[in-house]
Amino acid sequence: MKTTIAEVHQYVGQEVTIGAWLANKRSSGKIAFLQLRDGTGFIQGVVVKNDVGDEQFQVAKSLTQESSMYVTGVIQEDSRSPFGYEMLVSKVELINQAIDYPITPKNHGTEFLMDHRHLWLRSRRQHAIMKVRNEIIRASYEFFNNNNFVKVDPPILTGSSPEGTTELFHTKYFDEDAYLSQSGQLYMEAAAMALGKVFSFGPTFRAEKSKTRRHLIEFWMIEPEMAFYQFEDSLKVQEEYVSYIIQSVLKNCSLELERLERDTSKLENIKAPFPRIMYDDAIKFLHEQGFNDIEWGDDFGAPHETAIADHFDKPVFITHYPTKIKPFYMQPAPDRDDVVLCADMIAPEGYGEIIGGSERIHDPELLKQRMDEHNLPLEAYEWYLDISKYGAVPHSGFGLGLERTVAWITGVEHVRETIPFPRLLNRLYP
Incomplete structure (x- = not known):
């Protein structure tokens, strides 16, 4: 047998x-x-x-x-x-019979292991990480299917960007300019207007010259969009989704978490609802903690996010960021025009932002105004304006970065171990 x-x-x-x-x-x-x-x-x-x-x-x-x-x-x-x-x-x-296998049961340097990533994947530790990654993907599909979302696949080659083109990989699309997608969001908004609740899962690309332990050049995102869902509705979905995948990993990957020596007590109590802190209050909190390098209107860096997250034992939503530091498509808060209805979910233990989301603008005039303010070419985004011109409804969505989520759940320090073949600033091999 x-x-x-x-x-x-x-x-x-x-x-x-x-x-x-x-x-x-x-x-x-x-x-x-x-x-x-x-x-x-x-x-x-x-x-x-x-x-x-x-x-x-x-x-x-x-x-x-x-x-x-x-x-x-x-x-x-x-x-x-x-x-x-x-x-x-x-x-x-x-x-x-394998002869002179290069990765032996001894300590090897990180660069050596990365050069032999195709073989390093065979090790017990890497096997465990990949099994947890697979469980998160499986549980994600299960969660969204159970909640009547439709899987939609946005294009990878695009002629425009949801957040500007400064961090995009440029290529030629015959005689046109094209870019590798940094998010499928705009296309998912269009799909939500056709199918109600949708989600995508696919690779995204950021030409950001960063070497931190949280960054990859190519990474995978799960991006839901929901018609008739406002800001609070979206936050509820996000915390229920993250709670679901955590509990699924604890249930189905206990052996892998043990092999990784993960302290599961820090994961067992992660269940919705999650705490929230408004950006205004987060700035005040950071000042009280001695962070005098940040002022209202600045974006948070890794030390700031970690300081905020350490104040809680669950992921925390930082909400209502300043309009000027967020993308053009985010819905303004109803009582203030200087902040938008958005939230970043910050994972505990120093793993940083794992979800970014917002309510989207559905007023065509306001959307066009925002596009003008961001100097976006109308001809490239005319199709996106059509979404709000024809039957506009309140809608919201978010994106979860898979590799950061895997890093947090497994307790792995660097995201390069959370994807089979990482693409880093100075690594395109193997």
Whole structure:
């Protein structure tokens, strides 16, 4: 019976065959312990010389790190293993003997590991991070499908930008200028007017020359847009969504979080509702904390966000930012024209902004005025103006950055470990 490591719990006491790679091994006289992986998980294979004979035992002892094989044996429960099971091996069939595998069980420098990212992904730590990433994606689809959102795919090549073109990658689209998308938001607004509640999930690109632990050049975003949803409605969806993915990871990735040595007590109580602080009050709070480098009208940097987040034990919404530091499409507050109906969700533990969202302008005249103030070319955005000209309704949306969210939930320090093949300021390989 062929199976996978993830499914061995169904075959306790039975003999099965698994296609696997050797992650590590050790031997003790007449017993060899094989640390096996198959992509779905890790399991220990125990090879006893007296049970398998000299020839098979020598095959097992000669295996090198990352050699591939079919391994056959009986599955048995093992209370000493975090996984809970091990295999009593009866046969090893070598497929490929790996020679001089470059990543050995010792400390390697970050640049070396990044140069070998295609192999580093095989390690237990990276495997655990990718499994958590996958669970967040799975839970996201589940949440939005359960709440009657429709998945829509916006284009990656665009002729304009929702936030200006200063941080966009430029390319030629035959005889026109084009850009790699930094957000699908404008297109998702159009889709919301057709389908009500929509969400997208795809890659976005920022030509921002930043080297911080929170930044990638290419990253993935989940971007919902909702017709007839005002600012408060959107905040409720955001906190329910983040609560949902946190609880899904805790439920389905407990082994991975343990492997990453994540303190799950900091995640277990993260359930809606989340605290809020208005931008005005956040500035006052920072001044009280000794941050005299920021004034009203400035955007927050990483130290400011961390100081605010450390005051709470859940993600916190910072709301009502100044109009002048936010994009053109955000709806003004009803009682003030100097702030807009927007919010950034700041994750605890220094992970910074994971969601940015707002109510969108639906008054065509105001929208055109804002576009003029931002010197945006009308011909490039005429289609976007049509959204508010024909049947305008209040609508809101937000974008969640997947990699920052993965970093926070896993406790990983740098986002470069939260995406399979990171694109950084000075890295386009492998």
